[in-house]
Amino acid sequence: MxxxxxxxxxxxxxxxxxxxxxxxxxxxxxxxxxxxxxxxxIDIDQTEDYQNAVTSVNAAVQIIAREENLETDFLQSLETYFNVDITAMNSGVYSITSMIDTSNQVISYMTGSAGNSNIVDSLFSKTGGETDFSLSPLITPTTMISTFLPDYISQSFPWITPETGFTSFGQLMDYVEDLAKANSGFQYKKPKDLEDQWNPTAWWNWYVDGDVDIDKEKRGPIKNLTVPEGQILFINGDLTMNEGSTIYGNVVINGDLKIKDKGNSIQSVLGTIYVNGDVEIEGNLLLGTIEHPTFIFAEGDIKVDKADGVGYFLCDEFDSKNNSDITGGVYVTEKADLPTGGITANTSIDSSMLYDFAIPSTIETETPDQGTGTTFVYTFPKLT
Known part of the structure; x- marks a missing residue:
């Protein structure tokens, strides 16, 4: 001092x-x-522990599928070697889990007795709120688009022999990117190719590499996003729409979907959207009709402030409590916060109409009796 x-x-x-x-x-x-x-x-899915957990679970399920062996001793040896937990569930389904920490885990589901199920019978004929309804863990956005894509390529591009057996959303996106860069069926585009249009339209099976933000012009008209009938838009990134906008057609998003709201604006989704992430739709969402329902399938959560119309949602958690009026179905792996009146069933949906909506009419799920099927099917490891 x-x-x-x-x-x-x-x-x-x-x-x-x-x-x-x-x-x-x-x-x-x-x-x-x-x-x-x-x-x-840092997001947990960017950590080394997460990557190690995915590797362990993925290795275990692939070895089980390759060996076609669900014997107890064999599964216990895999548990010990890969430090995973393999648990028999109902209807011949097994969960394969690796803990990251006390509150996060990576999980995959597998069955050794898969068979083709009509997707209307097993899913869309239900609201998801029935006491006897149980969502098959093998029905996910990834398995649905992976099932549909080879059929779509065969019919749309007969000169291409489509690959099959996709086990992850990213693997499917990589395949479409390769086709687009080779200008085989799909066209490779940048976000500006959509964003700079006066009326953004994916003219011919576009693969857009990067985040897309469809923002309205200052003092200009609302910008919608249009995918012509019979085509699919793939976006390798997030999609953001603004107030009053409408999405027309079928879109696959390797990221999140966000639709913004302003005042009392009404936003619309009139098509099918697959999302490898979360969905957040602000304000009022106008869904489809009996003839053309809305389908939104997300690997993450879906939050909709208020929804009205005919629509189907598949996700981890669903939240739409604000006086929504939904006809169709809400199917969740975790929990659903629904309108007070619940969901109204749509008795008019038919599997013959699903192709135009980029949805398979059948999908592989577990069979009630393990002896009735011999196909091993599993889901890609997922953080829960």
Whole structure:
């Protein structure tokens, strides 16, 4: 303390040096604190523990499928080797799980007795709220689009022999990207090819590489997104729409979907959307009709402020409590917060109408008796 009071004891250069030193230490300390804070905020699916869990579960299910072996001793040896938990569920389905921490896990589902099921009978004929309804863990957005795509390619591009057996959303997107870059059936595009249009339209089976934001022109008209009938738009990124907009047609999104709201605007989805992420739709959402329902399938959660019309939703968690009036179905792997009146069944849906909506008419699921099928089917490891 006396050192600083004695003018002869310290000169200005030293004072400045001390100040710079203190500032440097403080800056470094703050940077370290912010760095530590950012580490805490990193998504769990970007961590090494998550990647290791996915690798372990994926290896286990592939070995089981390759060996076609569900014997107890064999499964126990895989549990020990890969540090996973394999549990027999109902109807011949097994869960394969790897814990990341006390609240997060990676899980895959498998059956050794899969058979083709009519998707209307097993899914769309139900509202999802029946006491006897149970969603098959093998029916996911990924398995649905993976089942539909080879048939679509065969019919739309007969010169292409389609690949099959996709086990992840990303694998399917990589395949379509390869076709687009080779200009084989699909066309490779950048986000601006859609965003800069006055009336954004994916003219011919587009694969768009990057996030897409369909924003309305300043003081201009609302911009919709249109995919012509008989075609599919693939977006390798997020899709953001703005207030009053409508999505027409069939879209596959390798990311999140967000539709914004302003005031009392009404947004619409008149088509089928597959989302490898979450869906958030603000404000009022107008769904489809009996003849042309809306279908939104998400690997993550779906939140809709208010929805009216005919629609079907498949996701982890669903939230739409604000006086929504939905005819169709809501199918969840976790929980659903529904309107007070619940969901009204649509008795008019028929499997013959599904192809135009980019939905398979049949899908492989577990059979009631394990001896009636021999096909091994599994889902890609998923964070829950």
């Amino acid at each position: 006396n050192l600083f009071k004695n003018k002869k004891a310290i000169g200005l250069p030293m004072v400045l040096g001390i100040i710079v030193f203190v500032i440097g230490i403080t800056t470094a300390l703050m940077s370290f604190i912010m760095f530590q804070s950012s580490l805490v905020q």
